[in-house]
Ligand code: ADP
């Protein structure tokens with residue numbers, strides 16, 4: 001069988017169970033944004049690793065080396081944020097074609113350093129090898145949180161509100177600007193910036209996990225239609241999503257009109273926004289949202305509700321159920 005029949009998650013499922021049976025108690029293995037391992041009596045470590053391959057995750061001529069260094073760390077920090085943890089160390093491995101300019105590698109490390117500095121995060125090791133053709137980047141980040149407080153995809157409960165920390169679809173819009181080689185207007189540049197330099201929601205993740213009412217959490221890397229599916233499968237629940245409540249930026253609305261983009265598709269299936277997707281107990285939402293606004297000067301966006309369903313999403317628009325296919329980014333399968 002060829003891998004494209006199976007897809008990324010189908011492949012992982014073939015072996016994850018076998019390895020998860022080897023886990024010590026109170027550890028979390030394959031299947032969440034990070035693995036969780038006990039650190040001491042008071043704390044857990046969370047660990048994540050993500051790879052970026054030239055031609056697959058980025059196009060060398062479209063992204064600056066500085067941005068690439070920044071983004072390589074940002075996508076990993078986003079998984080740490082998804083657990084509600086604080087990052088404590090990173091590791092960077094590079095496979096580099098021999099013809100690469102050292103100035104570009106310096107700029108890459110500058111970008112990586114700029115985000116590391118923001119989070120006071122030391123780079124503590126890695127590996128450097130030759131690559132025959134393409135640049136390959138692998139980052140691993142270790143984080144720390146209070147014992148048993150990491151938020152898992154399996155923690156959603158019926159009646160929880162489904163929330164996101166910010167606008168969705170900008171990154172996918174930015175990718176369209178690059179692929180369609182659209183003009184260098186201010187609006188287009190804003191979208192491309194969201195695609196190349198996403199903000200990992202570390203502070204928000206840590207803040208939200210102060211509240212027991214904040215339950216399942218993950219980051220949005222593949223688009224909510226695919227990512228929410230992971231929460232539903234792990235929690236064995238269903239969901240109603242009100243597509244008209246999904247927050248989108250004014251810039252994306254404007255450019256979608258201009259270029260005839262399907263904004264609903266970009267905001268649900270585009271991916272790479274790296275906002276947090278999480279569920280909150282209804283009864284505590286108003287108070288948490290009030291405190292959140294004081295802390296972050298922005299609100300929590302409610303886009304739906306967890307139901308007693310069968311791991312699937314019911315999409316609604318203006319209160320009516322609509323037919324929508326759940327797509328999202330998946331390596332190996334064609335969209
Ligand atoms: P994320 O988008 O949050 O980085 P992924 O969708 O890439 O997560 O991966 C889903 C889960 O599968 C994660 O727990 C990840 O660690 C695990 N995983 C992915 N690839 C492998 C692999 N080759 N070996 C072991 N675990 C893997």
Ligand code: MG
Pocket residue numbers: 033078079082218219220221
């Ligand atoms: Mg993730």
